[in-house]
Amino acid sequence: MLKYVNTGVVFQEIPDEVTLSINLSGCPCHCPGCHSSYLWEDIGQPLTPSALDRLISDYESDITCVCFMGGDADPLYLNELACYMHSAYSDLKVAWYSGRAKVPRGVCRDNFDYIKLGPYIRHLGSLKKRTTNQRLYKNCDGGGFIDITSRFWDV
Structure with a gap:
């Protein structure tokens, strides 16, 4: 069971979206230099569909996307939550920030x-750096995923 620690409405995690960011605990990645190392611990409240409903109800008219920040402790359950999101909230987009190098089987x-993939590697930098190993992909209706990481870079 995944647990959430806190939430926030953010504008920078997903380009062109007003996003409810949900921080999930129990991260197994333990990236050196992680800015959210407190999320390595098994803390917080269970993230169930009803908990998700409560979190969304506070912001539903203001947000366009829900982003799961983490979830690598139980990606199959996160997949179930994403299915739930699409059926219960068809007008909201669903995003996942994962520290894994690829989408789990x-x-x-x-x-x-x-979907954001890639562990944080300090010397390569975050998504804002051109040198980053991390990538943010956008699902293009029926056309697969495209890499939109460059949207974070100053041009």
């Missing part, structure tokens, strides 16, 4: 509108 990529 058993997770259907099409359940997500956006």
Whole structure:
């Protein structure tokens, strides 16, 4: 069971979206230099569909996307939550920030509108750096995923 620690409405995680960011605990990646190392612990409240409903109800008219920040502890359950999101909230996009290098077996990529992949590697930098190993992909209706990481870079 995944647990969430806190939430926030953010504008920078997913380009062109007003996003409810949900921080999930129990991260197994333990990236050196992680800015959210407190999320390595098994803390917080269970993230169930009803908990998700409560979190969304506070912001539903203001947001366009829900982003799961983490979830690598149980990606198959996160996949189920993404399915739930698409059926219960068809007007909201679903995003996942994962520290994994690739989408885990058993997770259907099409359940997500956006997926960020890649562990944080300090000397390569975050998504804002051109040198980053991390990538944000956007699901293009029926056309697969495209890399939109460059949207974070100053041009």
